[in-house]
Amino acid sequence: MLLRIHDLHAEIDGKPILRGIDLEVGAGEVHAVMGPNGSGKSTLAQLLAGREVYTVTRGEVTFDGKNLLEMPADLRAREGLFLSFQYPIELPGIANSYFLKAAVNAVRRHRGLSELDAVDFLIAARAKMKLVGLREDFLHRSVNEGFSGGEKKRNEIFQMAMLEPRLAILDETDSGLDVDALRTVAEGVNSLRSPDRAIVVITHYQRLLDYIVPDKTHVLAGGRIVRSGGPDLAREVEERGYGWITGTADSGESVPVAAA
Amino acid sequence: MDHRYRRFGRERAGGGGVGEGAAASMGSTSDIRSSLVERFERSTGQLAGARLGWLDALRQEARTRFDQIGVPGVRDEDWKYTNIAPALRELPGPVLAGEVDFASRAARALVEGLPGLAEPAPAIVFVDGHFAPGLSRLDASVRGVSISSLRELLGRDPDRLQGRLGKFLPSAAHGLIALNSAFLDDGAVVEISAGATCNQPIHLVFVSTRREEPFVSQPRNVIVAGDGSSALVVEHYLGEEGARVLTNTVTEIELGRSAAFGHVRLQREPAGAFHVARVQIEQGEGSALTSHAFGFGAALSRTELAVRLGGENAECTLHGLYAVHGKQHVDHHTMVDHAAPRTRSNQLYKGVLDDDSRGVFTGRVLVRALAQKIKAMQTNPVLLLGDGAIAETRPQLEIYADDVACNHGASIGRINEEAMFYLRSRGIDPREARRLMVYGFAAEVVESLVPEALRESIGALVASHVGTLGARGLLA
Ligand SMILES: Nc1ncnc2c1ncn2[C@@H]1O[C@H](COP(=O)(O)OP(=O)(O)OP(=O)(O)O)[C@@H](O)[C@H]1O
Ligand SMILES: [Mg+2]
Numbered sequence: 001m002l003l004r005i006h007d008l009h010a011e012i013d014g015k016p017i018l019r020g021i022d023l024e025v026g027a028g029e030v031h032a033v034m035g036p037n038g039s040g041k042s043t044l045a046q047l048l049a050g051r052e053v054y055t056v057t058r059g060e061v062t063f064d065g066k067n068l069l070e071m072p073a074d075l076r077a078r079e080g081l082f083l084s085f086q087y088p089i090e091l092p093g094i095a096n097s098y099f100l101k102a103a104v105n106a107v108r109r110h111r112g113l114s115e116l117d118a119v120d121f122l123i124a125a126r127a128k129m130k131l132v133g134l135r136e137d138f139l140h141r142s143v144n145e146g147f148s149g150g151e152k153k154r155n156e157i158f159q160m161a162m163l164e165p166r167l168a169i170l171d172e173t174d175s176g177l178d179v180d181a182l183r184t185v186a187e188g189v190n191s192l193r194s195p196d197r198a199i200v201v202i203t204h205y206q207r208l209l210d211y212i213v214p215d216k217t218h219v220l221a222g223g224r225i226v227r228s229g230g231p232d233l234a235r236e237v238e239e240r241g242y243g244w245i246t247g248t249a250d251s252g253e254s255v256p257v258a259a260a
Numbered sequence: 261m262d263h264r265y266r267r268f269g270r271e272r273a274g275g276g277g278v279g280e281g282a283a284a285s286m287g288s289t290s291d292i293r294s295s296l297v298e299r300f301e302r303s304t305g306q307l308a309g310a311r312l313g314w315l316d317a318l319r320q321e322a323r324t325r326f327d328q329i330g331v332p333g334v335r336d337e338d339w340k341y342t343n344i345a346p347a348l349r350e351l352p353g354p355v356l357a358g359e360v361d362f363a364s365r366a367a368r369a370l371v372e373g374l375p376g377l378a379e380p381a382p383a384i385v386f387v388d389g390h391f392a393p394g395l396s397r398l399d400a401s402v403r404g405v406s407i408s409s410l411r412e413l414l415g416r417d418p419d420r421l422q423g424r425l426g427k428f429l430p431s432a433a434h435g436l437i438a439l440n441s442a443f444l445d446d447g448a449v450v451e452i453s454a455g456a457t458c459n460q461p462i463h464l465v466f467v468s469t470r471r472e473e474p475f476v477s478q479p480r481n482v483i484v485a486g487d488g489s490s491a492l493v494v495e496h497y498l499g500e501e502g503a504r505v506l507t508n509t510v511t512e513i514e515l516g517r518s519a520a521f522g523h524v525r526l527q528r529e530p531a532g533a534f535h536v537a538r539v540q541i542e543q544g545e546g547s548a549l550t551s552h553a554f555g556f557g558a559a560l561s562r563t564e565l566a567v568r569l570g571g572e573n574a575e576c577t578l579h580g581l582y583a584v585h586g587k588q589h590v591d592h593h594t595m596v597d598h599a600a601p602r603t604r605s606n607q608l609y610k611g612v613l614d615d616d617s618r619g620v621f622t623g624r625v626l627v628r629a630l631a632q633k634i635k636a637m638q639t640n641p642v643l644l645l646g647d648g649a650i651a652e653t654r655p656q657l658e659i660y661a662d663d664v665a666c667n668h669g670a671s672i673g674r675i676n677e678e679a680m681f682y683l684r685s686r687g688i689d690p691r692e693a694r695r696l697m698v699y700g701f702a703a704e705v706v707e708s709l710v711p712e713a714l715r716e717s718i719g720a721l722v723a724s725h726v727g728t729l730g731a732r733g734l735l736a
Contacts, residue, residue, distance in 0.1 A: 049681075049685045050681075050684065050685065051681055052681075053677075072684070072690075073681060073684040073685050074684040074685075074686075074687055074688055074689050074690065074693070076685075077684070077685055077686055077687035077688075078687045082685075083685055085682065085685075088682070089676075089678055089679050089682045091679055091682070091683070091696075091697075091700055092700055092701075092703075092704070093699065093700030093701060093702070093703035093704055094696050094697075094699070094700040094703075098696075099683070099686070099688075099696065100686075102688050102692060102696070103683075103686035103687050103688055106686075106687040106688055106689065106692075107687045110687070142700070159686065163686065163687070
């Protein structure tokens, strides 16, 4: 198992958010995670990536057999974990190219590979930018600064493509994308699919899952995975909402179920 | 104290008192005065242009002024947060020309390592306050530009300086300016003829060496940019590690009509140095000034930039970056005088304060009654890295006209943890992530530098300087 989460409980400021998550993701698999707003999806994703604001109160997480929770965020990334942020942050004054080259080389050093020089980096970057439909001038702009919502998401996938992670967690990478961008992003993700990699896609919509067909789908509600199934589960959620799973007629929250 | 100046805001962060230790030093101002003058006597016989009547009168007047007002103390509103007295208590005298080792390897190495000093840019170099022809590159002169040592020019062609020296310095200015005038001896004189365009930056370099005794260095620079001219001058202040120097420098700049002038100041004095500077700029009609002031070095520094927008449509862009650590104290003080209609000023001063350092920014903007249709902007964002660091920011707006667009803002913040997490989530270790964050904060000040070659070399210098700050006090 590449990722094994067992009975994970986490809180912030004494407020429990994750209340016993169990999830196993094997190499080569794609999992979709859905769930109402505020159910804890981003919390789980950020916690896995090493965000320190959450306190784990119970449970274990192993990544390729290693205790993930003991590793600082940057080590997790070098070990091959990647998070595509729901809200990528802007970094004024830091050039995208400089930032990404530093990241790529940090990861390469860790893997025992030689560092990319400026030319090799540029060649690799050009190819991947084309893949995700970003113009080259985005390399010279500050990271995410003034990028449109969709451009930020493409930039996340561009980074993912450059870093070649073993486990990619995509937190609502599809939100705010137009139809073409959605397809481009999906192609970017699919190009990464391989027998030794795994992908966890957090989404509210079936749309993305038409392109990236998941092996398994999970519904997270109230900090727990309340139901798991195959690709059909996503379609069912899209049609019926979450009420039938969570046990209320309506989830009580504004769940953008039907895609606009 | 000057009560005319209204104080619009002041923000403090961190703990600790400001200006502590001030009381102890207050009684000693007159001692400072007498010991100071005593130590200077040795040099008076050797001062440049000693036989020139007008220069003698200028020095005498300044000396009288200094005797009246002495050195500034923290009781002066303008010096409230910067206590210079301890630096002056043991005020050393100047080094005589004959005592300077112009062949000093350390000085040569420092000059050769200067950012942006690629051939064939002209450079005039001073060691411990004295012109060093062997280290200078004046043969690289550009057409329409003349660069000389003040001392030499006073010997060769003093008429060119009569009426220019001190022309725009306000007589009420503080005692250290008077001290500079009273013993003025050497410095750089740069004259750019009307219509001349100089594409190469002109470098003025002031190097201090490690000497047995502490000493004072008082460069006096004069820059005249003729009508319609275009040029860029870079002032470098630096020194050998361990040099115990008090630099007290004055630069007078006059911009003719429609002149476009760039001024860069790189204050990178060694850790034991004290640095006091006044840059006095007079702008003619339609002239444009772009100033970049970097304050990185010295135990204590105070840099004053006074700009008088004296002609219609004159504009100035004042960018500054101060970045210090340890117990360093840095004070940038700008004064913009909108003395004519349709003048514009735009100030961006950024501060990075690590450890227990202190950074003071005072931005005074005066809009005179007749100066209508004015635009004056000012911002002072500060990044606090050290737990003991303190930032003072004081916008002072004094506005007598009514058609004025005026804006000021200041912010004091710490490293954004969310941004740190983003960087780390890409595999970048905390040390590098922090370095990137600090550089990213500072970069805005560098981005407006032209030409590109200078922007790149100063950018690299800024990156390596703030990198040493970013590496301290790591979180994880
Ligand atoms: N830093 C934080 N401080 C306080 N509360 C937080 C914090 N992070 C998350 N929470 C709370 O935890 C709960 C789960 O939030 P989370 O962002 O994980 O939801 P989500 O499932 O990703 O929702 P969405 O679908 O809207 O993105 C919410 O109630 C949220 O307010
Ligand atoms: Mg979320």
